[in-house]
Amino acid sequence: MSAQPAPASAPEPVPSDDARILVVDDLRSSRMLIGSVLKSAGFSNIDYAGDGIEALERFEAHEPDIILLDIVMPRMDGFEVSHAIRNRFDSDVPILVQSGVQEAEQRVRAFDMGATDLVSKPINAGELISRLRLHIERRRLIARLKRYQKRMDEELHTAEGMQMSLMKEAPEVDAITYPRQARMETFYRPSYKLGGDLWDVFEIDEHRFGVLMVDLSGHGVSAAINAFRLHMLAERSEADAGDPGAWLARLSDELYEILPIEHFATAFYGVFDKRDLSLTFAGAGAPTPVLRRHDGSVEHLDASGLIMGCRSGGQYGNQRIALQPGDRLCLYSDALYENFDTPDGALSVDELSALIVATMEGEVREGFTTDLIQRVFGSMPESFPDDLTILMLEVIQP
Amino acid sequence: MDYKIEEGGAIIKVRISGVLTFDDHERFKSVVKAINESDSATAEIDLGETKMIDSAGIGMLLLANDRAKKAGKEVRLTGANGHVLKVIQLSKVDEIIPVES
Numbered sequence: 001m002s003a004q005p006a007p008a009s010a011p012e013p014v015p016s017d018d019a020r021i022l023v024v025d026d027l028r029s030s031r032m033l034i035g036s037v038l039k040s041a042g043f044s045n046i047d048y049a050g051d052g053i054e055a056l057e058r059f060e061a062h063e064p065d066i067i068l069l070d071i072v073m074p075r076m077d078g079f080e081v082s083h084a085i086r087n088r089f090d091s092d093v094p095i096l097v098q099s100g101v102q103e104a105e106q107r108v109r110a111f112d113m114g115a116t117d118l119v120s121k122p123i124n125a126g127e128l129i130s131r132l133r134l135h136i137e138r139r140r141l142i143a144r145l146k147r148y149q150k151r152m153d154e155e156l157h158t159a160e161g162m163q164m165s166l167m168k169e170a171p172e173v174d175a176i177t178y179p180r181q182a183r184m185e186t187f188y189r190p191s192y193k194l195g196g197d198l199w200d201v202f203e204i205d206e207h208r209f210g211v212l213m214v215d216l217s218g219h220g221v222s223a224a225i226n227a228f229r230l231h232m233l234a235e236r237s238e239a240d241a242g243d244p245g246a247w248l249a250r251l252s253d254e255l256y257e258i259l260p261i262e263h264f265a266t267a268f269y270g271v272f273d274k275r276d277l278s279l280t281f282a283g284a285g286a287p288t289p290v291l292r293r294h295d296g297s298v299e300h301l302d303a304s305g306l307i308m309g310c311r312s313g314g315q316y317g318n319q320r321i322a323l324q325p326g327d328r329l330c331l332y333s334d335a336l337y338e339n340f341d342t343p344d345g346a347l348s349v350d351e352l353s354a355l356i357v358a359t360m361e362g363e364v365r366e367g368f369t370t371d372l373i374q375r376v377f378g379s380m381p382e383s384f385p386d387d388l389t390i391l392m393l394e395v396i397q398p
Numbered sequence: 399m400d401y402k403i404e405e406g407g408a409i410i411k412v413r414i415s416g417v418l419t420f421d422d423h424e425r426f427k428s429v430v431k432a433i434n435e436s437d438s439a440t441a442e443i444d445l446g447e448t449k450m451i452d453s454a455g456i457g458m459l460l461l462a463n464d465r466a467k468k469a470g471k472e473v474r475l476t477g478a479n480g481h482v483l484k485v486i487q488l489s490k491v492d493e494i495i496p497v498e499s
Binding site: 216266304310 | 419490494
């Protein structure tokens with residue numbers, strides 16, 4: 001086995017780097033020295049300034065990727081430059097301050113004035129290059145992440161608009177319910193841009209309309225995608241949606257085909273018929289609907305039932321209640337009463353029901369859903385921990 | 399959530415405490431794994447100390463049940479009370495996973 005001959009002593013190619021570096025130093029000889037160190041390390045895009053004022057001019061003319069800054073300079077010192085860049089120009093460009101090892105107080109002050117890091121003075125070539133590369137890389141990484149985040153935000157925003165458009169606007173709902181002797185109020189807010197709640201109100205025939213409220217398990221993007229799928233399935237079979245139990249059973253079977261095992265949906269589906277003012281409904285594990293009769297009495301409907309999409313052949317029974325003008329029914333998703341941060345603070349059905357009924361007191365008026373949210377949460381929260389849907393159906397006078 | 403596993407003979411017992419939610423997804427994977435790798439034919443998931451469960455938590459129980467079944471094992475839920483019991487009753491999960499009080 002023979003030893004490999006040593007490679008000919010050709011200099012290792014230096015990777016070139018076009019990061020824009022602004023070197024600020026009042027001594028021409030220092031600038032020259034630093035410039036040659038940078039060039040031999042492959043940096044090709046170097047700018048120079050001889051004092052603080054000139055540094056800010058250069059900065060304004062073309063913002064660098066990193067600044068190598070001396071402290072003691074005529075006209076304007078490095079502290080002021082650093083302070084101006086952070087405050088006046090509101091820039092987070094990395095600033096490396098050259099500082100003697102002994103000058104402890106100066107070093108602390110440099111950080112106070114916005115320095116990112118220190119390099120020793122006089123310049124040590126190896127240290128200078130290492131620190132420059134570190135901060136340039138870090139800046140590039142952050143820029144990449146910011147670009148990525150911006151793109152994701154834009155995409156989520158677009159998707160959010162698409163999802164919101166699945167839900168009808170108030171005038172569309174009114175056009176369906178008023179001719180059928182009912183009024184509905186709706187509220188929907190995803191916990192984070194996209195959500196897994198879905199509601200719909202749609203015509204069945206001239207006498208009847210359907211009210212669907214679904215909560216897909218989980219939240220965020222995956223729940224939203226499942227909500228889109230379910231919306232498609234539901235829309236396809238709206239025509240024969242007159243039998244709530246059979247309709248949920250079919251939706252459940254279809255969901256079972258497409259959902260992963262750990263995903264499912266809870267649902268309430270009801271058909272209101274103006275001929276006898278009845279509501280025929282079926283539940284699939286939906287939160288308990290609260291009905292306040294026109295005379296003030298309160299009933300809790302049973303919307304329990306096998307969650308949809310967990311197995312094929314699930315059965316959902318129909319229930320039917322007779323309603324009268326002035327009766328008001330509230331449907332809601334579990335975000336209205338669950339509290340995972342403080343489990344003991346979660347509302348029981350009776351507690352929530354009392355709040356719902358109190359909100360329903362009085363004359364017919366708009367704003368039930370926002371009133372209810374304020375009663376439950378104390379005020380209108382900026383955001384909710386989970387997707388929140390509230391639907392209120394009221395039978396009106398003919 | 400936290401969990402404790404007791405293995406002994408025919409039954410592997412997993413006690414889940416705290417709240418079982420979306421955030422526990424990763425940790426719950428080790429519960430699924432422990433059940434499937436045990437020699438016991440029956441897994442008992444004890445929810446006696448589980449304070450709350452969300453839809454993702456129910457999903458995890460469904461997943462554990464499905465994986466165990468595929469490995470020829472049985473899963474049952476025990477001890478559910480309070481919020482967890484209400485969720486189970488509302489969602490009729492007992493039609494899929496046997497529930498014992």
